[in-house]
Amino acid sequence: MFELLGIPPQALFGQLLLGLINGSFYALLSLGLAVIFGLLNIINFSHGAQYMMGAFVAWMLMTYAGINYWWALLLVPIIVGASGVVIERLMISRLYHLDHLYGLLLTFGLALIIQGLFRNRFGVSGLPYAIPAELTGAQNLGFMFLPNYRGWVVVASVVVCFGTWFAIERTRLGACLRAATENPTLVGAFGINVPRMITLTYGFGVGLAAFAGVLAAPIYSVNPNMGADLIIVVFAVVVIGGMGSILGAIVTGFGLGIVEGLTKVFYPEGSAVVIFVIMALVLLVKPAGLFGRTA
Template identity: 70%
Template sequence: MQALFGQLLVGLINGSFYALLSLGLAIIFGLLNVVNFAHGAQYMMGAFAAWMATTYLGVGYFWALLLVPAAMGLVGVAVERLLLRRLYGLDNLYGLLLTFGLTLIAEGLFHQAYGNSGSTYPVPAALRGGVNLGFMYLPLYRAWVVVVSVVVCAASWFVIERTKLGAYLRAGTENPRLLQAFGVNVPLMFTLTYGFGVALAAFAGVMAAPVYQVTPLMGSSVIMVVFAVVVIGGMGSIAGSIFTGIGIGLVEGLTRYLYPEASSVVVFVVMALVLLVRPAGLFGRQR
């Protein structure tokens, strides 16, 4: 039982990162109709920014958790204004190719500077140690990751689905020209939306830095699973990304306990089965 609960905990932690990353992807695709392949690289850059801020500037974890997503969000704003904006109205393939190129550039630069060996980021002192639950030992930082991820995802869902700003975002998805006719600055809304999606990726990167090795390829190792999560939940579905991300993490953990050899492919098996039954995804709208 300790082995089972241990693997489910690992799956829940992975699922928390899947939920954060797929949420950012769903927000960007839902409004901008851009498949942001650079999301994994932005996650990696967030982790590296936190590591560099601590190593070279002495910035603590909690400050990095606030400052790094804000800084990466500004980088996302610059990318949207200078590059992505030129591709609106074109085929999705152009956005995919552009963001894939940005991924290769970012990974190449970080690989050239830091190699592939990986760097460790210390767990903050306030979150070290753990709690003995009797049936398993729960590290405090892992519990922190799960709780914060759920809170951030729930807050993002509430803003998008239950506020006036979220209504504007959803209206912009359906008919941006009509929304602009009512006086809403749609281009600015698009820019801020992409910046927010990038900030979510960087936030996940900072949270992941004490859990995984900080390496230039850490984004590449997770982005394909995150894309599968988005497809399973439904492209552009906020709730689908959150619930599916956490659910897939738990499924991976259970599979790792029952049949470890299949744990790396189970998400793609689930994706294939879901698409056979419901091509729009579990929470997507059928067209």
């Protein structure tokens, strides 16, 4: 059995895998934040709560309607995304003429309401959500065991992240979206319904959060607080990456997950704060963020 810097390889690869999984969630969530920020210019503070909603809706579909994981993966983003559309139409759309900070405050309030409601209904102890039968078990990779479900989480989030990247950077719809980010008035003059595009973009971003929630449900227990602390880490990820680029959000998300995993191996005490320390360093060296453009 060989050892790497005094660390047994099982521990090293195990933590790397955990890091990669956390990174998948950072990437999906910061991607959603970046997409929403790009067009709406607001930071969606309720993103963590909507991720939590994703996990809960999947649990409810399973428990009350017997709808399995695979259908949940498809349905939950649509359901939660639709709730996002309603929120955008009723509330957020009234704030576009104001300072962007009001959007942050509004979505913070929404996060409190959503989390409070779920805590009232389900308590704070986690609810179990079974791994789908097709993905139980593990693969022996020689140097470590890879649980199938965890492998699936990484693959699924990579596919969804790059799908989103492709849709935004390489398709006609994405071109309209990027144009509207630069100059909404002009794009509106070309006959494109910009307000509707904004609404659907918010719905899509929220849907991404919900998708991440469904992916997370079998790994972490489904509980009302699961998004609350996570979203703050994701904010740090977003500050590090800079929200100017979709690809930047994805790469930073995965990268920081891995860095966090490695920290757990070599300096466990620092693993909770390593991302914040990196944020401080990035602010010192490149304040606009690794992939950001200076405004």
